[in-house]
Structures are given as structure tokens and as C-alpha cells.
Amino acid sequence: MGNSQKTFFSFQTYESSMYREIWNSQGPIPGSVYELQNLTDLVLSSNNLSGVVELDKLLKLKHLSYLDLSYNGLSLNINNSVNSIFPYFDTIRLSSCNLSEFPKFLREHAGLRSLDLSNNKIHGEVPKWIFDVGKDSLYDLNLSHNFLTSLEHLPLKNLRSIDLHSNLLQGSLPLPPNTTDFFSISDNKLIGEITPLICGLSLAVLDVFNNSLSGLIPQCLENLSNFLSVLNVGNNIFRGTFTTTFTKGNMLRNLNLNGNQIKGQVPQSLLNCRHLEVLDLGESKKNDTFPHWLGTLQNLQVLVLRFNTFHGQKGTFKTKAKHLFPKLRIIDISCNEFTSHLPTNYIKQFGAMMNVGHIPISLGNLKNLESLDLSSNTFVGEIPQQLKSLMFHEVQSLSDNQLAGPIPQGSQFNTFGNDSYSGNLVLCGFSLSKKCKELQPLPPPPTLQQDENLDSSSGFNWQVVVLGYGCGFVFGMVVGYLMFGPIPGSVYELQNLTDLVLSSNNLSGVVELDKLLKLKHLSYLDLSYNGNNIFRGTFTTTFTKGNMLRNLNLNGNQIKGQVPQSLLNCRHLEVLDLGESKKNDTFPTGHIPISLGNLKNLESLDLSSNTFVGEIPQQLKSLMFHEVQSLSDNQLAGPIPQGSQFNTFGNDSYSGNLVLCGFSLSKKCKELQPLPPPPTLQQDENLDSSSGFNGKL
Template identity: 65%
Template sequence: MSQLTFLDLRYNSLNGTIPSSLFAPPSLVLIGWSNNKLQGPIPRLVYQLQNLTYLPLSSNNLSGVVDLDKLLKLKNLIYLDLSYNGLSLSINNIVNSTLPNLEYISLASCSLSEFPNFLREQARLRSLDLSNNKIHGEVPKWIFDVGKNTLEGLNLSHNFLTSLERLPWKNLAYIGLHSNLLQGPLPIPPNTTNVFSISDNKLTGEIPALICNLSYLLVLDLSNNSLSGSIPQCLGNLSNSLSVLNLGINRFRGTFTVTFTKGNMLRNLNLNGNQIEGQVPRSLLNCRRLEVLDLGKNKINDTFPHWLETLRNLQVLVLKFNRFHGHIGTFKTKGKHPFPKLRIIDMSYNDFSGLLPTNYIKQFEAMMNVDEHEMKLKYMGEPYYQDSVVVVVVVMKGLEIEYSRILTVFSIIDLSSNNFQGEILKSIEKLNSLRGLNLSHNNLTGHIPTSLRNLKNLESLDLSSNKLVGEIPQQLTNLMFLEVLNLSVNQVVGPIPQGR
């Protein structure tokens, strides 16, 4: 096929090595092999394809050495993606080679230890991905001139970078700087930014009010840093565009006074692991699209925010390790089920009292009769952000586990370490899609209900440190997926159930 110009075999399950003959047609403009299961080296004939403009080879099992200096002689190259293979790059950083037409380059997971020198001359670059490498130290100042007026995507995440003094690019939309060692104050991105992810670093200081000028921002993830001070109230001005606001695991203080406007787009709010005080802000009622609300590990002093039950899309509610108190009572919304989509609720380590909120629990529709075959491949957050944004830490099977991606069939109730009283009522049997149930460290009395046998998907059941009496029901042997059962520190008697 001497006239072949376009060969695209991406997103298949092709395996084996790439035949050299497929690189033979000298007229090739595009040859795409990404997202397959290919092994072995890239045929050397690729260096002779002078007309080549697109070379996507990412996400395979390719190995061997790629001579980047020879690739740089393909002057028509626009798109180069060698990411996520087992390739190592041979780069002569002394040679000032350049690709005058290059717009997209991705060298993620290519074992780079420094910024490639050829980037210095890439004035037209639109996307640069050097993530998941071994680049240490400061970001060199010359990088600020790379694609100065054209760069739209910058991903330097998962390296060992220590300093980035500014973000001078005028047209950036995606900025991925998470999982580095960046220190100092928070750099302010340009007003064109849609996604700003700089979590898992060592940033200090307060959030500058200038960040509230980012009117196109969809995702703001500043979690896992050492940022301090109060959370700027003006962040509410971003809620018409913002889908994700993650400020978790920092050192923010004071009350959370951000006012969310009606009709806002917020889906995920995470303030976990700070020192926020006061009450849950009522303006959350305006967040009709909210799916994840994580206020855990703060100093919030409030009663149960029953008014959240009107948020019809809420799937995850975490209030653990705060100062919530009082009776939860019954739901207030007449004629409608409260929390119709709630799948994970964690109110552990508070001071709730009174009877278990059975009137709520028996109405949790999303924990009943879930069609797992239909939903097993669906993850929360996929429609609006792919990059592990739905991060929730729960106690499951006796261990504290961080879930960075949550299947929509994953359901947990954790009401442990409170002052709940009374019996475990039979109505809990309706939640037959539940995976984890933790009612430990309360003042629950009565027998272990035989109706627990209907929780067919239960993997973890913790009723320890209560005042339960009687025998362990033989019916619990019906729980075929149960891996952890903790009934310690109660007053149960009789034989341990056998069978199954």
C-alpha cells in the first residue's frame, strides 16, 4: 500500500509486536496504535516517515529505547504521544532540536528525570503532558515561554517538583500540578482556567481572593496541602460554573460562610480534615445538583441538618468527627422520600442521641433492590470529572479505606461512636443492597434482629460495644458475602452459629 496515508487502529485489543512492514509506506501521515495490548519495540522505520504528522502510541506495553533526537527530525510532526508504556527515551539535551509544527506532546510515564531541552523552542504548543515521571526540583524559568500564547493544557502531576513561582500562560484551560512537592503560596492561574488541580503538595498561606476571578472554573482541587486562614467567601461567586470544590485536609479555620447562589452547578463539596466551626451553611439548599458533601473531621457544632433531605441528587453525606448533637428525629419533607439517592452516610464520632433514625433509614431508596448488573461499571463523578475526584474515606471491614473511585452500587451506613439508644429495628432489612453497616460504640439494647439475614450483599457488620443480649441469630449464616463480623463487648450468649 504505497499510497497509504492514514492508518488508525486505536482502542482495540491488538497484541504482539508491531510489524515493521506497517511503517513502510513512505506517504504515512498518521499511524495510531494507542490503547491496545502491543509489546516490544517501536520499529525503527518510524524515523524515516518524513510526512508523519500524528503518532499516538500511548497505553500499550511497548518497551525499548526511543531515540527522541531522531523523532525530532520529523519536521511535520504535530501530535506525539508515547505515554503509559514501558519505553525509555534517549534524549541529548545539548542538541537544540525543534519541531516547528508540534502542538501536542505527551511523554507521561516515560521515566524522564528532567524537562526535555527541545521544548524551549515550541512556540506553538497547545498541550504538554509530562506527568508520572521522575522530574525533581524547581520548574525552570524557560518553561514559561513554551507555548506562551497557545498552551491550553499543562499536566506536570506525579513528579517531584518543589517550586513553581507563577502560571503566566494566557490561555490555559487544564492545569494538573497535583502529587508533587510544591512549596510556598498558591499560584494563581489565568482567568481561562477550567480545571485547577494542585492537591497533594506542601503549599502554605491563605487562598488569595484573586482566585475568585476565575469565572470559567469547573474544578478547584486544593486538597492535601497546608493552606490556612479562612475560606474566602467570594468562592460563592464561582458556583455558577464550579462543579467540584475540594479544600479537604488543610488548616482552614473559622466558619464556612460561602454563599452558594440559586441555580449553581456544584456537585462535589469536600471540606474534610480542617478546623471549620459553626453550623452547616443553609445556602447548600441552593445546590440542587450536589452529589457529594463531605464535612468530616472538623469542629462543626450543629444539630442534624435535616433540610439536606431535599437535595434529590445527594449520594454521599459525611459528617463524621464533628460536634453534631441531639436527636435526629423524623424527616420533614411530606409526600417525598428523603435522600432518594443517598448511598453512603457516615455520621460516626459525634454526639447524636435518641433512637436510631429508622424513619430515615427505611426510606433510603438507593440502598434497596439495586440492579447491580446494570450499574456495576458506573462510577460516581464520571459525567463531570474523570480524575479521581470522588474521594471518600470510610471505615470498612475494620479498616480505614480511601475510595478514590466509587461504584454507584457501593452503599455504607456508619452511625458508630454516638449515643444512640433503643433497639435495632426490623425495618433495616429493606436495605438489601447495603455493603457495610456499622452501629458500634453506642448504647443499643435488645436482641440482634433476625431480619439482618435479608442484607444479602453485606460484607461488613459491626455491632460491637453496645448492650445487645440474647443469642447470635442462626440466620446470619445466610450472609454469603460477609467477611467481617464484630459483635464483641456485648452481652450475647449461647452457641456460635454453624453452617454455610
Template identity: 45%
Template sequence: MGNLVSLKFLDLSFSDLSGPVPISLGNLLQLTYLDLSGNKLSGQIPLSILNLTQLEYLEISNNCLEGSIPDDVTAFPNLISLALSDNLLNGTLPSWLYAAPSLKTIDLSQNQFSGHIKEFQSKSLELIRLENNKLQGPLPSSISQLLNLTGLSLSSNTLSGVIEFSMFSNLPNLKYLDLSYNSLSLTSNTTSTINLTRLFLSSCNLSEFPQFLKGLKSLESLDLSCNKIEGKIPQWMQEVGNGSLTYLNVSHNSLTEVEHFPWKNIAVLDLSSNLIRGNLPIPASTIDVFLISNNSFNGEVSSVICNVTSLRILDLSHNNLSGTIPQCFGNLSNSLEFLNLKKNKFYGTIPPTFAKGCRLSNFNLNGNLLEGPLTPSILNCNGLEVLDLGNNKINDTFPHWLGSLPYLQVLVLKSNHMHGSLRVNSPKSSPFFSKIQNFDLSSNYFSGPLPVRYINSFKAIINLKKKGSARPYMGVGDYTSGFYAYSIGIIMKGKYMELVKIFTMWMIIDLSNNQFEGEIPKVIGKLNLLKGLNLSHNNLNGGIPTSIGNLTNLEWLDLSSNRLSGTIPNRLADLPFLSSFNISENQLHGQIPQGKQFNTFGNESYEGNKGLCGFPVSKGCNIIEPAPLNVLEKDGSKSNIAFGWKVVLIGYGCGVVFGMFVGYVVFQTGKPKWLVNLVENQHEKRRRRKSKKGNRSSRRRRI
């Protein structure tokens, strides 16, 4: 490639290339455009790249580059655009970055750059993106002189100091500003005259709605989340972007009151994690995402909310809402994808009104007072991924028909009044939970054997050369709302945990606190992607299957409070990630496996098993004593050391010195044939003497 010395334009982006960036690219002195983005290039950027003085566009984003950017204060005099985002680059920002006379765009986001941002000398800059690095110190004052600047993103660094917002007032072209997630403090008592359309000030130590917002008539997106704002949204906020505001995030503050929403075109409204009381406000009909979780809203949910026909994500969880769930939610089937009513006081039954074409992917009613059976109309929600109905009073047999939902990954029915067997009577051809990853039926009244048919159908937990998911967490999202992750509550390693995000590779089965009986099926060993398995507090008997040793990803295993017998399979000691293990209150016996992970488990893992012995329980295991000297193995494999000391004892009959000598020889050289013969002869003589004495005694007894 380096021989093409007349080359001016080179685009190899998204070509699945790997290895280092070739040094020979520095020979292409006529090059004006170089794009290597979206590959798997590694190593450092070669110093030879500084030879490319004609370069105008340099893009190597989305690779695995390391080290620092080559530096020379006079480098790249013609560079217009620099994009090295999404790499592993580190060190300080190069000196030429501040002085390049033609530079308009800098994108070094998603790297590991550190140090201070120095003063910019070039006045041509239009876009600066340095978010998600390790930059520190104050903002350079020269930013206020970059009159062509349209976008500045410095979020998620460790920048510090107090910023007077007026420093941006002289930038007539500034549209986008993101200072979130630093250690900055923003102050201003004046109204701003700049024409910002997107402003992100999350975690900027704000204690009130800043006054400079009053002048932002064209604002489209505003993020004031994770601050210290108290009280209610002020009246003058109605004028901020009243015709243009589509995104407002004031979550994680201390707001106490919301009267109404004046914004006509609002699409995303996030009021979650505040202290807001009162009845649930009804958002504008244009709302797409409405998040009010973790507040103190009370009263019933008005059916008027169903007039918001564009509603796609609705999260009312963790409030004090009561009454029945509006039947009309079924009418939102064509738009609603995410419905979370968790941790409220809803009662009655689940609405049986989900119509065909239902688009729900997450339906969460956990922690309410719902009763009655499940509604089969849920099957109309063909794209359902998460169904969480735990911690209610639902009284029904197991809904086998849910197994036909083709995308169901999480099923939580824990802590209800569900009962009956999990036996499957339908034809074998029927699909059953083939995508399931989290299966929680704990704390019910289920009985009968463990569901072997289901376990065999859990294809997503079986590693069949499984490829990683394109998204690391389960959730929904798009360009308006970003990514909204699903959450779930689980018992992990014996403790309840609320997972804010569900990792797509998180595989859990919890069938504890039921009345299951019979043996643990061997087929459970096929689920080799399983992270957690809890079968505790049932009536299971038989042994622990050795096939559980195949679950090489297992992190916690709880089989406590059953009637299991037999020994603990030694193969369990080879599970590399097992960090929580509980088999207490069973009828197990024998020696506890030793070494590796088993050295980390305490006595509480084994309590209530009187037959177990060995570390860490106090009961020791009986050690088998060596066989007597005269019981020789056919292959002559007895321990040389034990044999030698026996000979020393024999020496007391032949003379101490000779005996010690014989013992030493045997210890050093093994069992020479002559010595074996000698010992055998001695034993034979003793046997004959005893035999003669016995004969004489028997004759005397007869007389």
C-alpha cells in the same frame, strides 16, 4: 515505526503494549498527535521525544513510566495538551512546562514529582492537574494571572503557606478548585465573585465556614471535611448553591447542631464524624447518599425517612438511636443498596419486609439489642454481599438458607444466642456460600462437628488460578458519591480491629468460642487463600492436621483452649507469613518445630501443654545418646568422631601413647579394616575370659 517519517497522527492507546517507549519515535518529525495511554509501557521517556517540535497532543497516561521528563527550555513550542498521569514519574517539573506558549492542559497527576511549583509564564493555560504527587512549597502567585484557567487541582501534595482566597477572584472562568490534603491555610474575609461550581477544601485548617462562600450562587459540590469547624451550620449557608448544590461534605469537623437542610436538590450529604446531638433530621426527597455516622443523634428513626424514595446509601452507624427498625425500610428495596445501623440501641426483631427486587448489597446491624429469629425475606436481597448481624441477642439455629445467596462474601453472626449443629441435610446440588470470604460465627452456642460441607464449598478461598478483583476494596459507588467502602470489625491476631475498608483478598474464618467437637477436618487445608483461622475455645480433639501447612497465605492461627493432642506438625514452620500462633491450653506433646517463623513466637503460644518441649518453653527435650561402640551398624555408618574417642579410652589398657595414636588415625581416616578386626579381637578375648570366670563360679556354686 521510526521509519514512518511523514506520520502526523499516531494513536496506540489501550493496546496492551509493554516494554520501553521506542527511541525511534523521535524520528517522526511531522508528528502532531501521539497517544500511548492505557498500556504497560515501562522505563524512561526517551530524550529523542524532544525532537517532536510539531507535537500538539502528547498523552502517555496510565502506564509504568519512571524517571524524569526530558527537559529543554525551548521544547514543544506547539504543544496544546500534555497528559502523563498515573505513572511512576519523578524529579522536578520540567522548565519548558512553564514556558510552552500554546499549552492549555497539564495533567501530571498520580505520579511522584517533587520540588516547588515555579511561576507560570504562559497565559494560555486552562487546566492544571498536579494532584497526588510530592510537590512542596507555596502556590505560585502567577496562578492569579491565568485568566483562561477553568480547573486547578493540587490536592494530596505537601504544599504549604497561607493562601488569601482573593488570589482566585480575578479568574472569571474558574469552575473547579481542589486544594485538599496539603499543609495550606486558607483565609478570606470578603465575599467572592467567581463563579465556581466545584470547590474542595478538605484539610485546609479552616475553623469556620469561610465568608467567600456567600458569593458562590452556582456551587454544585462543596467539600469542607477534615477541618476544625465548630458550632452549627450558619443561616447564610442556605443561600450557597440553594438551587444547584448537589454534594456537601462537612464530615470530620466539630459541628454540634443541624437544624434543617434548605438545599432542594441535594443528592449527597455527609455529616459523619461530628458532635451533632438531637433527633435525626430528615433530608430532602432528592437525597441519594445520606451519611451521619459517628455522631450523638438519639431518639427513634421516623418512618418519614422512607418517603425519600431515591435513597441508595444510608449510614446511621455509631449513634445513640433507639426504638425498633422501621418496617418501611423494606419498601425501599428498589433503591436502597447500603444500610448501616451498626452500634446503636435498636431493639425488637429484624423487619421481615424485604420485598422481591431488593437491591441491598450491604446490610449491617452489628452492635444493637435485636432479638428473635432471622427473617427469610433477606433472600429477596439476591445481590447481598455483606450481612453483619453480630453482637446482638438473636436466638436462632444456623440459617443454612443464607448459603443460596449467590454473591454473599461476608457473613458475621458473632456474639449472639445462636445454637445447634451446622450439619447440612439438604441435597448436595444446593449452592453453599461459594463466594464467602469472611465467615464469623464466633461466641455463640453452636455444637457438633465443624462444617466440612461448607468448607468444601468455600470456592472463593481456594486458589483456582484466581484473578485479582477489579476493585481492591468492597463497596459501592458512582459518579455522585465516589466510592463508599464497606467496613467490618474482626479479631485479628488476638486483638479487635475495626477495618474501615474490607480488602477483597482478605479471607478469614472465625468459629471460636462455641461448642464444636470432633477433629479438625483435613479439608481445611484446601483453603489456601486464608489469611486468618480461629478455632479456639471449643471442644475439638485429635491432632493438628498436617494439611494446615498448605495454607501458605495464613497470617494468624489460633487453636487454643481445645483438647487437641499429638505433636505440632513440622510443616507449619514453612508458613511464610504466619506472625501470630496460639495453641495454648491443649494436650499437645513433643518437640516444638524450630526455625523460620517459629523462632518469633513466645512462650505464651504454648502455655498449658505440659508435654511440649524445646524453644521457647523452659522444658528441654531428651536427646538420644550415641549407641555403644560394640553395636556396629550393618552399613558401617556410625559416627567416626564418636568411634575415635572410644578407641582413645581403649588405649588405657594397651598403653596411652598407642591408644592416642589409634584414636588420631581413626579420627582422620575413618575405620580401617585392620583396626576394626583388632578391636573385635580384643572384645572376643574379654568375652572368653568372662565366660571362663563364669563357668568356674557356677561350678563352685553347685559344689
């Protein structure tokens, strides 16, 4: 029975689907498991098991060598005084098992090869006896995400992987054994310098991010060029210049110097880093011109130069390369001293950015990513499920974007709070109070294959266009790149365009809305806030049935004409913003059309700063997902509808309507002659299309 039991219980390796179907991944571990005397491997990780595990009973299974109870809702009942013949464990994984101390039964396992006690509640010093566990055999040690405060040394001889990140470790940086290739001790309270002795190792990953380490970064790290793949020394207080010379043939993929006091220029030896994917030199007192030559790095995906003193022009760069920055996806050059905009020919050569707007699914391939901040941008669409594969993903902020749909569940996503997602009005799911409802799926982001095989010669033939600005982190276009002039005519011919976000620029001229809205895949249109050079044009288009529009934002423009009745064909519409047009002479007038109550998916409605008159239609009470509303600064009158979502809106939703009264306002309604009624629904639907909603936009 030994082999069959091993196959059955090691479901992650052999029979994962069968195991889950049998137990449905929930409830306590059956008592019969403790009777399986020939059991060799018990792997129950990443389920929804609960209850108490009688660990002393498991330890009596003398053939058990592989035990993994991680990532469940289990608690372990450990009888540290139990006196029994322990099995000879090879692997013990007890991550997220509510442990508050190091289990003393580990002392008996001199032949242990892999130990994972991460994501528990273990406080204080790392006991000295732990280094007698697997003294000559242990190659994998993970004590991350605990509350450990001190670690004198790492005497184990054969360790290859050491993960101590996210603790409270103090003192100097411990030197790992010379067999180590993965060493992560980020997010602790270490002080002092990096000893040059570390250069004698064969490290592939060195991560000391977010400590208080100081001094100079050892120049001898160049000796690791043939091995080092990730060097993350960000968020410390290193000083001086970064003089490391990267030799040809090196394996470096990720270099993070962010948040230090490292002066000087960007080392040109980075040109030898042909595998480099992420280069973060932000907030590090760099004084240089724009490093055009980095554009020849064929694998560079992320370039951060923000908050330095880069200066001069971002002009052209002569090179034999066909395209500069061919795989660049994120560029942040904000808050420097540049004297020009990034040239248009650069933008056209950003081949990997020709599908921007959505969060790229390829970020899921950055396996060492621990912190991701894409806040305060204009990302749209759903959060990619691929981000669940980031096992070290500890900090995330996607707030203040235009994301929609369900938040991924499981893995690290279950640890992020509401603040990570705030300001995304149509996002729903775990950690938010807003639950997801059944909707037609959003247009998907490009697949990874599509994402990588885009024809960079197609210029503006983009599926998503994002042209934002500001001193922050913008994805897809360049932070601080302020767009002027009219929208290029070629945009109207982008038949596969799904998201067009041109907000907060200085664009001007005539917008041919009828042409834009004929793009049958268009889901997201935002033309708001374009400074003093306000968009002009007419709003005479016919919204066809079956269109995919979910967000329409024309806030603060000078678009004439009347709102077409065919807007009712926008059955997927979730956000409608026609506000802040009072500064023009073309703002909407008349009653708020009662037929807006037919837009059943509408979640956000902004008609503020116009001259709507009459009462607020009672029909808007039928909008069950109506969460955000602004009708302020109009000429509305009469009682505010009561009940349904209207009971959740505050005074600010109605301010500036002097004769409006009722719930949420201090002004109560008195008995008055009724106001002239708005048109009936039948009248509203039979309006001649030339008169639209009897209002102008």
C-alpha cells in the same frame, strides 16, 4: 500514505484493537517507525512497551504533530544539542517516561497546545523558559506527580486546564490565568491565603487539598456559583466561619472542607446546591444539630460530618419530600455529641443503601476522587473494576474488610502497595504475595442500573445488610449506630440476600440458622461478637449441595447443637470461624473431624477456645490454600502435622493446648503410646446426621 499512517498509529482514537493485536502491546518500538516520513500522529500510550526511544529520530519526522508515549516502560534518549528542523507539535504527552528534567527541545514549539509531563522524576524549579512554550496557544498543562519545588507565576494567556498536584511546590498559591476552568494544585507545601482575585475567574474545579494554606476562605467564591463544580479546600488550616452563600441554579457537585478550623453551622444555602453529590465537613469544628434538611438534596451520595461537635437528637424532619437522602451511599457521623440513634424510619428511606456491603460500582463515576479510605469496615465481595477509571486516584485504603477475589490491575491500581489491602484474608493479586487461583466467580455486586432503580418502598428487602458500629467509617449503615434486640423476622424471607453481616452489635434472641441457611444466594454470614446478649439457637440445618456459602462466622455465640455433617456440601467455603465459645456451656467437643480436609477452598479455620480433644487430623494437610489457622485453647494432644501449610503457622495457632507438641512449639514430641485415633473418614462420613460431628456449637 499520510492518512493511513495517522489512522493506524492513533489507535486510541481509531484502530485501538488492531494496533494492540499487531504489536501485542509489548517490547520496543520497531525501528521502522523512525522511517515513516509522513507520520502525523503517534499514540502509543497505556501499553507495556519497553526499551529506549530515540527521541531525536522522532523529532526529524517533520509532519509529526501529535506524540503520546505515556504509561509504558519506556525511557527517552534526548539529545538536547540536536540541531534539526523540528516538527510543529500540537500535542506532546510524555507521562511516566522516566524524565528527570524538562526536555529542552520543547523551547522550539511556540505553537504547542497540550503538554503532559506528569508522573516523572523532574526535580527543582519550573524553568522560566517553559512559559514561552505555547505562550499564546497552550490550553492544557499537566506537571503533576513530579518533585517540583517552586513556580513563580503562570503567565500563559489561554490555559484552561492546569494540573500541578502531588509536587513539592512552596510559597503562596499562584493565580492562574482568567481563562482557566480546571486548577488542581493539591498535595503540595503551599502557605499563605487564597487571594480574592481568584473569584474573578470562571473556575469549574478548584482543588487546593492538603497544603498549609491559612486565613479565611474568601466569601467571594459565591461569585463562582454559576461555574464551580468542585471546591476542595480540605486538609489545610483555614479558620473562621464558612459564610459563602450558594445561589440558586449553582453547579456545585463536590464540597470538601474537611480538616480545617472552620467553625459555625452548616450553611442552609447548601439547599440551593441541587447537583451536590459529595459534602465532606469532617474534622472542621462544626457546632450544630444534625442537618436533617440535607436529606432533600436528591443527588447527595456522600455525607461526612465526623469529628465535630454536632449535638442533640437525630430526630425526624418534616418535609414534603417522599424520601430523605434518596441517593445517599456513604454517611459518617461518628465522634460527635449526638444523644440518640438515627431513627429507623431514616434507615428505611436510605434508598441507595438497600444494596450495601459491596463497594458500589458507582464510585467509579466520581472522576475527581483522589483519596479513598474504606478501611476497617465490613465490605464484602470483589473490588469493582470501575474504580480503574479514577485517573486522579492517588491514595487508597481498603484494609481490614472482608473483600475477596482479584485486585483490579492497571491504571492507578499498579501504584498501591500491600498496606492498601491488608486484613482482607481472601483478597489476591498484584501487590499481595497471595496469587489468585481459579475459583467460581463471586456473586456480582448490583449493576449501576439496578443500583439506581431499587424500590425504596421495600423497606428491609435488601440484598446485603451491614449493621456495624464504631468510631470509624462504615458504609451502608450509620457509624455509631448500635443495633439491639432480635433479628427482624423479615430477614429470613430475603430470597436474594447474598451477604448478612451483623457482627459487633448488641443483638440477642434466637437465631433460626436453619432458615438463614436456606437462603440459596447467601454467600457471607457473620453473626460474631454481639456483646453480652449472645445469640441463642440450634444448628440443625442441612447445607444443600450447590450452596454458595463462602464465609461462615459464628464466633462467640451461644448456638447449641452439633455441627452438621452437611457442612461438607459447602464446597466454596473459604472462612470457617466457630471460635471463642468457651464462656458458654455449649462449645464444640470431640475430635476435629477429619472430613474438614475435604473443604478444598478453605483458607481460614478458627476453632479456638473450645474443648476439642485428640490429635489434629493429618487430613488438614490437604488444604492447599490454608493460610490462617487458630486451634488455640482447646484440649488437643499429640504431634502437630508437618509439611504443607502447617509449616507456616506459628506458636499462637496452638497455644493453650498443654499436651500438644511438635513443629512451631518449643515442646518437642517424645515417644508415647498413641492417642485414641479419631474416626476414620468412612466412619466420619457414615455418622448419623443426628450426631453431627459429635460436638456441640
